[in-house]
Amino acid sequence: VSLADFLTSIIASMVIFSTLGHSAYNLGVPIEKVAKGGQGLAFVAYPEALANLPGSNFWCIIFFTMLFLLGLDSEFALFETALVSIYDAFPKLRSRKLQVTCGFSFLCFLLGLPCVYSKGQFVLDLMDTYGASISVMVIAVFEMIAIMWFYGVRNFCEDMKVMLGFTPNIYFKVCWAVLCPLLLTCIFLAACISWTLPTYGDIRYPDWAHGIGLCLAVISIIQIPLWFIIVCFSRMCSDEGLTSTWKTTNEWLSKTDLKVSNTVMKNQPKFGQVVGSSSVFVTYNEQNGANNSHMRYDQPDAGIY
Secondary structure (H helix, E strand, O other): OHHHHHHHHHHHHHHHHHHHHHHHHHHOOOHHHHOOOOHHHHHHHHHHHHHOOOOHHHHHHHHHHHHHHHHHHHHHHHHHHHHHHHHHHOHHHHHHHHHHHHHHHHHHHHHHHHHHOOOHHHHHHHHHHHHHHHHHHHHHHHHHHHHHHHHHHHHHHHHHHHHHOOOOOHHHHHHHHHHHHHHHHHHHHHHHHOOOOOEEOOEEOOHHHHHHHHHHHHHHHOHHHHHHHHHHHHHHHOOOOHHHHHOOOOOOOOHHHHHHHHHHOOOOOEEEEEOOOOOEEEEEOOOOOOEEEEEOOOOOOOOOO
C-alpha cells in the first residue's frame, strides 16, 4: 500500500507539473506565477492549464471526476471513523445505524454549506489551514506517543496477533515506536518555526477570522488532554486506581471480534476464555486439544522485540 501510494504521488506530480509547465511556457512567465499552493491549484490554475490543451473538455471532465472520486474516498474513511467512535461510545445506537448515518450525513451537509457561498473559498481556506493542517499533526504525534510508549509496542502487537493472527516484524515496531514519532515531531516543529498568518492570495484576513481559525484548531487539540484528565480523575475516584488508565482490560475483545479471530486463525491457536481478572488467555489447539497459556503485558512498555 505504501509503495503504491508513493508511485501514485510520483505519477500525479509528473502529470500536474508538466501541465502547469506547459501553461507557464505558453504565457511566458515563471511557473511560480502560474500556480501557488492551496485549493487555487486544483480549482483555478490547473483547470486554466487544461483549457489550453487539445481536447480540453475531455481532460477537464476526467480531472474533475478524479477530484470527486478522491474526495469521496477520503470522506468515506473520515466518516466511518467518526461513526465507529459514536457507536463505541453509545452501543445502543448500533441498532439504528441507518438513522444515525442519515443524521450525521445531514449534519455534515449543513456544516459544508458555508463553503459554497459567494465567499466560501475564504471559509474553506481557514478550515484547511487551522482545522486540518495544525490539528492533524498534533493529534498524530500524541496518538503515536500514547499508543506506542504508554500502552506499549508489545501490547499493541499482542492485540494485532489476537485480531489478525500474526505479529508485526521488527521494521514496523521501529517505525511505530521511534521513526514516526520523531519525524512527526520534527515536521510539527518545522511548521511552527515557519508559521505565518495565512492569506488568500493578496487578501489578508481580519483578526477575528484568525481567531475563529484558532478556535477550530483548539477544539480538536484540546480533546486529548481534556479526556485524559477526565479518565484519570474517574479512575482515581474508583477502585481501579490511576495506573489502570493505561492498562489493558479483559473486555476489549467482543464476541463479534472473537468470531472473526477464530475464522482468520483457522490453523493457529484459538482464543479461549479469560482466567480471573489477570491478563492470561487460555488457548487450545485443534490438532491435539492441548490448552496453552497466552500471556499479555499489562505494564507500560515501549520495548521492541
